[in-house]
Amino acid sequence: MNQERILVVEDEPKIAELHQDYLEQSGFQVSILGRGDEVVSRIQKEPADLILLDLMLPGKSGEEVCRKLRTFSNIPIIMVTAKTEEIDRLLGLELGADDYICKPFSPREVVARVKAVLRRSRATINEGPWLTGGPIRLNPETREVFVEQQPVNLTPNEFGLLEVMMKRPGRVYSRDELLNMVQGYDYAGYDRTIDTHIKNLRKKLQTFGLEAAISSVYGVGYRFQIPN
DSSP states (O other), X not given: OOOOEXXXXXXXXXXXXXXXXXXXXXXXXXXXEOOGGGHHHHHHHSOOSEEEEESSOSSXXXXXXXXXXXXXXXXXXXXXXXXXOHHHHHHHXXXXXXXXXXXXXXXXXXXXXXXXXXXXXXXXXXXXXXXXXXXXXXXXXXXXXXXXXXXXXXXXXXXHHHXXXXXXXXXXXXXXXXXXXXXXXXXXXXXXXXXXXXHHHHHHHHTTTOGGGEEEETTTEEEEXXXX
């Protein structure tokens, strides 16, 4: 079985080595970069299965790196930072990050988050036929989404949210339910993360005039409504 490849982007050598030690002990193949401006070219030449991305980097910030990566890749990204303000976390998620870890952290927690995000990115929750909601078609096995014949590129979290809600159109899901179902582990985060991922998903559906397919239910959560 091929080892999954993790790219650690961290300019503090001791922290980078700590990540590497724990991830390699868990069976991952790990590479390290210390500068933000080297990430995009590395991924284009040597694809990885996940990036553990520090925000405060020389050359180019983690936010800039994430923004650039999302123009051509849906590679899972976990941001790691000393910033603790909620606005900083939400900014990272809006840029397309899949998860967010604040320093100081437990190395075991980092490994658990990496495994959970990778699980979501390769998950095949339903091996049945395509899910269809109006012009939207989603295949849980191949992780493809189409509107009519046009492909829609979604991050693992966005795909998971859409899949969960498309399975039961009209059902209202609370933020806690969506967190537990999509994150895949006991997420000690905050419900605003779901709001951010839903916002990103709606933006992508808006391209096709389908942002109303996911509606908000005040004080409760969200539901998928089959578009006309």
